[in-house]
Amino acid sequence: MDTCAPFEGNSDLYGLGIRLGVYLQWISAWISLLLDPYSAQSIYDTNSVFVFAIMVATIVAAQLGTAAVEIHIMLQFMLGSFITTLSTLGVRLWLMSPDGLSKLETTATAVLNSFWAFQKARLIGVFNKLTYMAQGEMTTTHISSPLPMTPLNVLPALKPPELSWSGVTWRMGTVAVIAAYNLAFWFDGSGSGAQQPPREGCGPPYIFFLSKQQLTGPVITLCRAAAVILALAVFPTTLLLFHLTVQLWCRATSFSFGT
Numbered sequence: 001m002d003t004c005a006p007f008e009g010n011s012d013l014y015g016l017g018i019r020l021g022v023y024l025q026w027i028s029a030w031i032s033l034l035l036d037p038y039s040a041q042s043i044y045d046t047n048s049v050f051v052f053a054i055m056v057a058t059i060v061a062a063q064l065g066t067a068a069v070e071i072h073i074m075l076q077f078m079l080g081s082f083i084t085t086l087s088t089l090g091v092r093l094w095l096m097s098p099d100g101l102s103k104l105e106t107t108a109t110a111v112l113n114s115f116w117a118f119q120k121a122r123l124i125g126v127f128n129k130l131t132y133m134a135q136g137e138m139t140t141t142h143i144s145s146p147l148p149m150t151p152l153n154v155l156p157a158l159k160p161p162e163l164s165w166s167g168v169t170w171r172m173g174t175v176a177v178i179a180a181y182n183l184a185f186w187f188d189g190s191g192s193g194a195q196q197p198p199r200e201g202c203g204p205p206y207i208f209f210l211s212k213q214q215l216t217g218p219v220i221t222l223c224r225a226a227a228v229i230l231a232l233a234v235f236p237t238t239l240l241l242f243h244l245t246v247q248l249w250c251r252a253t254s255f256s257f258g259t
Contacts, residue, residue, distance in 0.1 A: 004202035013061060014073045022077055025050065029085040037093050038162050044086060048171050051081045055178060068196035069205040069215065071185060078178045079230075088172045088237065090163045169241065176238040179231045186224045194220055 011018075029043050058074040087093065159168060185193045194215060198204050204216040213219045 004199065007067075007199075007205075010061070010066065010070060013057065013066070013070060014077070022080075026081065026084045033085065033093070037160075040087075040090060040093055040160070041163055041167060044090075044163070044167055044171065047081060047086050048167070048174060051078055051086065051178075052174055054078055055174065055181070059181070062192065067205070068185070068192070068194055069207065072194070072207060072215075075178075075182055075185060079182070082175055082178075086171060086175075088175055089158050089168055090160045091158055093160045093163075169245070172238050172241050175234055179227075179234040182227045183231055186220065186227045194223065 025047065029047055032039055032043055054074060054077050058071060058078070061074070062071050082088075159165075187193070189195060204214050206212050206214050207219070209219065
């Protein structure tokens with residue numbers, strides 16, 4: 001009868017020293033942000049580089065045949081960094097000052113009003129163009145840019161002034177890659193993700209989720225749902241940031257050519 005041989009983990013990926021280092025980094029970053037929110041730029045830069053290094057190490061380890069349950073641990077490190085200390089736009093920084101919540105509420109309301117007013121104007125413009133087309137009066141002055149426009153104050157109004165846009169773009173791109181990799185891990189049917197066949201003589205591995213849970217059936221379904229929710233929260237903002245970047249580039253290019 002086959003017996004399950006003991007599993008030897010990779011201490012270079014998630015050994016005790018590495019785990020302690022990650023947890024202490026989260027705690028120290030959180031304390032620093034509470035005491036001095038204006039130091040967020042340097043703290044975010046340091047932590048985002050650290051998360052990027054973990055992401056690269058995880059992808060390389062997966063290509064070398066690392067067990068899926070070990071990749072799951074590394075994903076918890078990456079996602080945990082954004083849940084605890086890191087922020088993409090830095091919205092949570094508004095909550096670290098006495099009047100931050102009221103400022104955030106005022107800013108968010110103004111942004112939403114501006115966004116809906118902009119979209120309303122766009123719809124009116126589309127209606128007018130359709131009217132011109134129906135009347136046969138469409139001219140080049142009625143033809144707009146093929147790139148759909150978005151008000152440029154949608155994201156900047158939510159970003160604290162102490163954070164740079166380069167850092168926001170870096171963190172947004174990093175968390176988008178992590179969210180995509182997390183989706184691939186849980187939905188991969190090739191046997192290299194969460195559905196990796198168990199070792200000979202062994203059953204499916206266990207993970208800790210409030211308690212010891214076997215990585216099969218309902219647990220995988222729940223984790224897949226969480227991965228989809230995470231992707232829905234990350235991807236639209238990333239696409240909006242990319243869209244605004246392209247929009248700014250197009251405007252800068254047209255301005256330089258115009259001059």
